Amino acid sequence: MSKENPSIAEDHACDLGEEVTEPGELADVRASAMRPVLETPRWWWPAVLVLGAIVVLGIVAWVVQVADGLGVAGYNDRAFWSIYEADLVAFIGVSYGGAVVSAILRITKAAWRAPLTRIAEATALVTLPVGMLFIVPHLGSPWKIWELVWPPYWNLSSPILWDFFAVSTYLLATAVFFYLPLIPDLKIAQEWLDPNRPGLRSRACRRIYKALGGNWTGSAPQRRLLHGAIGLVAIMIIPMAVSVHSVLSFAFASSSRAGYLETIFPVYFVVAALYTGVALVVLSIAACRRLWHLEAFIHSRHFVRLGFVMVAFGAVYLYLTFTEYLIDGYSGTSGNAAWVHQVLLGRYWIPFWFYFVAAGVVPIVIMAFRRTRTARGAVVASGLVVFAMWVKRLVIVIPPATEPLVRSPLSAGGVLAGNWGTYHFTWVPISITVAATAAIPLLLLVLFRFVPILPIAEMEELAGPEERAESVAVPGLSSGDGFRPAAALGGRSLAASTSPPSAMGEEGGR
Amino acid sequence: MSRVLSSKVALGGWIISSLALAAVVVLAWASPAWAGTTTPVLRLAAEVAPHDPGAVELLATLEQPREPVSSGRVSLGGVSVSFSVRVEEFSGAPLLALGTAKTDAAGIAMLTYRPTWTGRQAFVATATNEAGTSLGSATTTFIAKSSPQSFAGTVEAVRPDGAIGQAVAGVLLSIVALIWIVLLAVVVRVNLGLGPSRAAESSGLKS
Structure with missing residues (x-):
């Protein structure tokens, strides 16, 4: 790469410690995209075993909770909602980033999205079911869950039921959205996979490619059909993402507790989801880039741009936080005032101000200065955002749940007379939370053993001359921006791919 | 001069020492623990009830004083022991009375209690003789793991939605169904478009 286009190589020299790719080594998108499918790195099995063991520990913890009750998870009468609700909101939230960012970049025809979309969409796909699973420990009695969503037991007035509808629809x-762009790549993968290659996984791959890839030839009608379908789903997925987290916030906002009863919550939750979602995408892309050596395709510029998107959401979230606490504190009503005091200055001040610094101020500072506005800086900021925003979810969930509702009859204003409840972390919910966290990279590791890690057809298509001209016209991607689609593909055209023969179709391969 | 001063200091020292000794004697007389235990000792234990895992068995045991009193052995039977649990809902963490039991001849009083919440709870037992004099108290903690027994009453039926509520729910369900139909239709349409016949057709058109 550096020999063929030294300026671009310097421009995108990564700062995550990797060497810039040698010419011809990794620049072939097909070879790089298929490498996770075809090769098993030395670290793969140890990583899968360790992550799998953590997941098993979480399952054991859940079994203990089912046997002994929610008390072993630290729940009690006066801390009735806590870590599982925070996990539910956080994990479903982070799943948005991948799908929504990918959808927005597709709709705006941002050419630089090409190497990122598959990883982003895969992250969304694996994170969402993990997040949905938190409803199981949250409800306590798994054998009764079907009553929640099954008529005539269901309650159409309950936000929880609508949560189920919204999240399951969003999962579909x-x-x-993950499947449609995959179709051409499955055809390519089918041709790359040696039909005589032994092994259970190879057989499974062949069946998956054949079943899901259809008869893709890459003809113009097929491409038009596929582009139209992807565009439609991309447009649909954005309002759906907004609606899902709005509905999720209704479970809190439709209650009467101070700290939950907030009209700002739907917007607040949506922005938080996008904020953490983009951060998780950055982390996923950084990990995939390092593990599967995608440095030729994913550059510092990608991280910096995603970092900008992330801190934009972060700034909005900070503003919404300020608004929420200002208005609740200013109103001075007994419950709200006590809750705001406890969060800002009382027993919850440490987690709140940790959020403020780690997810509010530091990421913006990192992305504001040229010296720290790098891939490494974006990754550090993203890690802070993901963890600190999880802590913020705890701050949202726990204080109102532990608020004493007993008011002193001697006080006209109804001053709180009771004690605040306390939630104690135990090994059970921590194990389940850590297991869910481990499940995300585990599922990604497994998923990319079956599907190409890069959107081959999309990258090759965007490297084509017509698309190149089109993408240059997109605002923010003008020539003055110094960014060319070819640069997103590692500085060389990938339309002329090496063996095996192109499966992109007649237009790309012939 | 210095001899006078030193004698005054010595006198002051004697006075202070005497006062301190007197204070110790008074306090020792006032506090049985310091003077030696002359009243029965109360101990409290909490265990899972053997026949009901959801309940806790509070076992208060009154033991003979460590030092014999002049009247001989103290009678341990028939002493009233009141049990209570410390609640944290209110300021000062007051005690919530659970019940009272009389000790048997061995000095044992038992109360079975079903916790109404899970987690760590602090129990307190106080023994009182017939004259109403406290014989001492004891505390213990217990972690209730089993969930309290299921709610025995009848759950209030879901209130039926009003006309507007029904309409809103119907519209929202229709939107959800429509989204599912559109998404599935997209997949079906794409797969039909990629079917063998269409693929051959498009290839033929292209050639």
Whole structure:
């Protein structure tokens, strides 16, 4: 790469410690995209075993909770909602980033999205089911969950029921959004996979490619059909993402507790989801880039741009936080004033101000200065955002749940007379939370053993001359921006791919 | 001069020492623990009830004083022991009375209690003789793991939605169904478009 286009190589020299790719080594998108499918790195099995063991520990913890009750998770009468609700909101939230960012970049025809979309969409796809699973420990009695969503037991007035509808619908949309761009790549993967290659996984791959890849030839009608379908789902998925987290916030906002009863919550939750979602995408892309050596395709510029998107959401979230606490504190009503005091200055001041610094101020500072506005800086900021925003979810969930509702009858204003409840972390919910966290990279590791890690057809298509001209016209990607689609593909055209023969179709391969 | 001063200091020292000794004697007389235990000792234990895992068995045991009193052995039977649990809902963490039991001849009083919440709870037992004099108290903690027994009453039925509520729910369900139909239709349409016949057709058109 550096020999063929030294300026671009310097421009995108990564700062994550990797060497810039040698010419011809990794620049072939097909070879790089298929490497996770075809090769098993030395670290793969140890990583899968360790992550799998953590997941098993979480399952054991859940079994203990089912046997002994929610008390072993630290729940009690006066801390009735806590870590599982925070996990539910946080994990479903982070799943948005991948799908929504990918959808927005597709709709705006941002050419630089090409190497990122597959990883982003895969992250969304694996994170969402993990997040949905938190409803199981949250509800306590798994054998009764079906009553929640099954008529005539269901309660159409309950936000929880609508949570189920919204999240399951969004899961379907995410799966479709992941599947459609995959179709041409499955055809390519089918041709790359040696039909005589032994092994259970190879047989499974062949069946998956054949079943899901259809008869893709890459003809113009097929491409038009596929582009239209992807565009439609991309447009649909954005309002769906907004609606899902709005509905999720209704479970809190439709209650009467101070700290939950907030009209700002739907917007607040949506922005938080996008904020953490983009941060998780950055982390996923950084990990995939390092593990599967995608440095030729994913550059510092990608991280910096995603970092900008992330801190934009972060700034909005800071503003919404300020608004929420200002208005609740200013109103001075007994419950709200006590809750705001406890969060800002009382027993919850440490987690709140940790959020403020780690997810509010530091990421903006990192992305504001040229010296720290790098891939490494974006990754550090993203890690802070993901963890600190999880802490913020705890701050949202726990204080109102532990608020004493007993008011002193001697006080006209109804001053709180009771004590605040306390939630004690125990090994059970921590194990389940850590297991869910481990499940995300585990599922990604497994998923990319079956599907190409890069959107081959999309990258090759965007490297074509017509698309190049089109993408240059997109605002923010003008020539003055110094960014060319070819640069997103590692500085060389990938339309002329090496063996095996192109499966992109007649237009790309012939 | 210095001899006078030193004698005054010595006198002051004697006075202070005497006062301190007197204070110790008074306090020792006032506090049985310091003077030696002359009243029965109360101990409290909490265990899972053997026949009901959801309940806790509070076992208060009154033991003979460590030092014999002049009247001989103290009677341990028939002493009233009141049990209570410390609640944290209110300021000062007051005690919530659970019940009272009389000790048997061995000095044992038992109360079975079903916790109404899970987690760590602090129990307190106080023994009182017939004259109403406290014989001492004891505390213990217990972690209730089993969930309290299921709610025995009848759950209030879901209130039926009003006309507007029904309409809103119907519209929202229709939107959800429509989204599902559109998404599935997209997948079906794409797969039909990629079917063998269409693929051959498009290839033929292209050639």
